[in-house]
Structures are given as structure tokens and as C-alpha cells.
Amino acid sequence: MKRLKTLRAYSGFVCLIAMVSTGSLVGQTPGTNSALPDAPKPPLFLLAQETFAPITQPAGQALSSPSNSSTSGEGPRLTLSDAEKMAIKNNPRVSVARLLAMAQHQVMRETRSAELPTANAAITAVQAEDASRISAGSLTSSRLFTHAGAGGGFTQLITDFGKTSNLVAASKIQEKAQNANALATTEDIVIATDQAFFDALQAQALLKVATQNTSTRQTTQSQISSYTQNKLKSTLDLSFADVNLSQAKLLELNAKSNADSTMAALDAVLGLDRQVTYDLVEDTSSLTAPPADPDQLIQLALQQRPDLQALNLNQQAAVKFSHAERDQKLPTITAAGTVGSVPIRPAPYYIQNWWGGIGVNMNIPIFNGFLYSAQAKEASIRAQADSEQARELKDRIVRDVRTAWLAANTAYQSVAVNQELLKQANLALSLAETRYKLGLSSIVELSQAQYQQTDAAIGYTNAQFQYRLALATIAYQTGATP
Numbered sequence: 001m002k003r004l005k006t007l008r009a010y011s012g013f014v015c016l017i018a019m020v021s022t023g024s025l026v027g028q029t030p031g032t033n034s035a036l037p038d039a040p041k042p043p044l045f046l047l048a049q050e051t052f053a054p055i056t057q058p059a060g061q062a063l064s065s066p067s068n069s070s071t072s073g074e075g076p077r078l079t080l081s082d083a084e085k086m087a088i089k090n091n092p093r094v095s096v097a098r099l100l101a102m103a104q105h106q107v108m109r110e111t112r113s114a115e116l117p118t119a120n121a122a123i124t125a126v127q128a129e130d131a132s133r134i135s136a137g138s139l140t141s142s143r144l145f146t147h148a149g150a151g152g153g154f155t156q157l158i159t160d161f162g163k164t165s166n167l168v169a170a171s172k173i174q175e176k177a178q179n180a181n182a183l184a185t186t187e188d189i190v191i192a193t194d195q196a197f198f199d200a201l202q203a204q205a206l207l208k209v210a211t212q213n214t215s216t217r218q219t220t221q222s223q224i225s226s227y228t229q230n231k232l233k234s235t236l237d238l239s240f241a242d243v244n245l246s247q248a249k250l251l252e253l254n255a256k257s258n259a260d261s262t263m264a265a266l267d268a269v270l271g272l273d274r275q276v277t278y279d280l281v282e283d284t285s286s287l288t289a290p291p292a293d294p295d296q297l298i299q300l301a302l303q304q305r306p307d308l309q310a311l312n313l314n315q316q317a318a319v320k321f322s323h324a325e326r327d328q329k330l331p332t333i334t335a336a337g338t339v340g341s342v343p344i345r346p347a348p349y350y351i352q353n354w355w356g357g358i359g360v361n362m363n364i365p366i367f368n369g370f371l372y373s374a375q376a377k378e379a380s381i382r383a384q385a386d387s388e389q390a391r392e393l394k395d396r397i398v399r400d401v402r403t404a405w406l407a408a409n410t411a412y413q414s415v416a417v418n419q420e421l422l423k424q425a426n427l428a429l430s431l432a433e434t435r436y437k438l439g440l441s442s443i444v445e446l447s448q449a450q451y452q453q454t455d456a457a458i459g460y461t462n463a464q465f466q467y468r469l470a471l472a473t474i475a476y477q478t479g480a481t482p
Helices: 002-021 080-090 092-115 163-229 235-269 294-304 306-329 371-438 443-477
Strands: 118-126 147-159 332-344 354-363
Touching (some): 080 092, 080 163, 092 163, 163 443, 294 306, 294 443, 306 371
């Protein structure tokens, strides 16, 4: 990050100046500045609080959890739960997945139609030279008569020894798989929403830290400028104060840009085609420890993950389809019938006034250039490939769940470490302020303490949001995302 690079560069500069600054300060002998006004006290930069606690907070006092305030206080309020619901409702990826599931249901109906009878009707009227014959273009010997009639026919599959039933079963399973894919897409959007929400909320919290930091550095610079004009501090102190203020403004500028970009990313995940700056509301509940046993999480993930369910269902459908391809080599038995009437026919009625018939047909495939055997072999190989894909996903799920659990534990410990670091930074800054007020230290020590305290506050802010995101990632990896 640019802010960390800036802090490192400035720390080296501070160390260099500290070696030469001790003897160059004007009027900095111990005990001579007891009548000076109190040095400015930067506030404690805690995450997303309505107001910042003063720096004089006791070092051993526990730090509060993030509150539900936002940075700007403008725009519609948005909680994490509301953001997830909005994304599920508006994000086009969710709509596409649901539409594909609906289309797959129609595919199942199309396949099942082969098991149902088909019927058709026809009405025919012919004006012809009665009793004439077709003279060319055909070997038929039927006669042509002027007539009008109507009739219908039907066909019904009796059996194809499992081909159609396996195709229908494969289509039904593929419909379930598509529904599972739609659920997996929904969970992808939920975790993407969580990521964007926490990123935006973290960016707003850091912007608030940067804004307060700029205000504090401005106060410090104004007071030191007054001291310098009254010959109570050296111009070196004022130079340090000016540098601190410029760096604080740069930090605030970067934080503002980051807040705007993360809000734009959140708007995109929510399915919005316009920019909306939300008043993000953070959960006020205290942080809880991550689950203790990763093995239980792994078993839960293998049972609940919709993407794994979809692959397993696709593999089952592929097996059914391979059986259907194999059954193409078996006979097909169908029944057919037709019936109709000819109310208008030529005199003296050479033809009957109705016709009808019913029959059964068996179609036996004998040889088609090994087409059916090749199709059956191809379907069987593809079913095996689907099985291997499901096994590969299982291995990846085990890895991802364990990785997410380890990351959550690390993030949880990081919160405590950063909280303790912030307490110590507050204490160090309080002591540095006192020493600077009494003339026992230079501006270098105070500036270093201020930057360390700001960095610790930012680290504590980041740690809390990273842990909340880690918990959301565990829920996603185990398939527990709502």
C-alpha cells in the first residue's frame, strides 16, 4: 500500500534527522518550557465510532467493537443482510442461472414427450379427373377421385427397451443439477457482496481515520507555527509539522479515492446501473472465535456445497445418457392407427365412406457403420470424466475449507494483537506528548509516536474487517451461505 511505503520512507527520514536535531533546537533545555501551552492531543483512531476516544484513554482499557455509524451519514442506509438480498434480487448472474434452470425444465418435458402418444388430424379436398391415373413421376397405380374427407392418426411408443426412459431420467437429473448451479451462483453473488460490503465499509472507516488524522495534524501545525513565531520552537519543528500535515492530506486523498472505488464495486455487485453512495451499517455484535474443528467443516462442505451437488448430478445424468446411447442397438416397438371419413366422394361411390386401421411396428437396427456403438462408448467415457471432475472438486473443497479455517484463526489472533498494539501506541503517544510539552524531547519523537499510533489504529481497523470477511468465507466454503 502507498500509505505503508510513505510511512517507511518517512521513518528513515526521521531517524536521519533525529541524529542532528538534538543540538539544533532553540530553547529546548529541560524544564524551561513549563509555561508553554499544552501540546495538541491527537484523538484515538478507532474503527467506525461516532466520536473518537481521547488519546488519554487508559492503556489497559478494552477497546470497543465497531459501531454502526457510517462515514458520511448521507445516502440510504444499507446493512449487510439488505445488501445480500438486493444482490440476489438484482444481480444479472442470478437471473441468468434461474432462467437456465427454467429452460432445463422444458428440456426435460421435450425428452419425456417421446413416451407420450402423438396424434394428428387432416382435412383434404381434391378436384380431379375422376378415375384418372398418375402418368409420370411415380410408380403408384392409384386412381384420382374428386373427394373431400377428414381423418386422423396416432402413434404410441410401446417400448424401446430403456432408451427413452434413460433419456428422461437423464433430463430430470440435469434439471436438478441446473437448480444446484443456480444456488451455487447465488452463493457466489452473496460472498462477492460480502467482500464488496466489507471493502467499502473498511474504506469508509479508514477515510474517517485519515480525515481525523488530517484535522489533528492541522492543529499541531497551527500551534507549532505559533510557537515558532514567538521564538519558542525552532523552524525545524515547524518543518516537521508541515511534512506531517502534507502526508496526512495525501493519506486522506488516497483514502477518499479508495472509498469511492469500493462503493462503485459494491454498486456493481448489487446490480445497479448508477452510482449510489450508501450509508453502510456495521454489525455491532462482538467478535466470536472461529469453529474449533476444521474436520466438521469439511464434512459439512462435502454435504452442502451446491457446486459439488451439481457435478455429482451431472455425472449421474451422464451415466443415464450413456445407458440410453447403449440401448439404441435394441429394437423399437411402436403402435400406429388411423381413421377417417369421406362424406364427399364420386358416384357411384367407388370408395367407402370411411377408412380405418391399426397396427404394430418393430424396428430392428442391424448395421449403421458402428454409429451406435461409438456413441455409447463416447457417452461412457464422458461419464467417467464427469466423475473425475467431481472428485477433483472434492479435493479442492477440502483444501479451501481448511485454508479458510486457518485464515480465520490467524485473523482472529491478529485482532487481539492489533488491539494490544494500539493500546501501546496510545500510551507511547501520551508519553511523547508529555515529554514534548516539558521540553524533554524533540518534534521527531512526537511525530514518530503520532505515526505509529495512526498506523496501529489502521491496522486494528483492517484486522477487524478481515476477520469478519474470513468468517463469511468459511460460511461460503461450507455451503452455509444463505
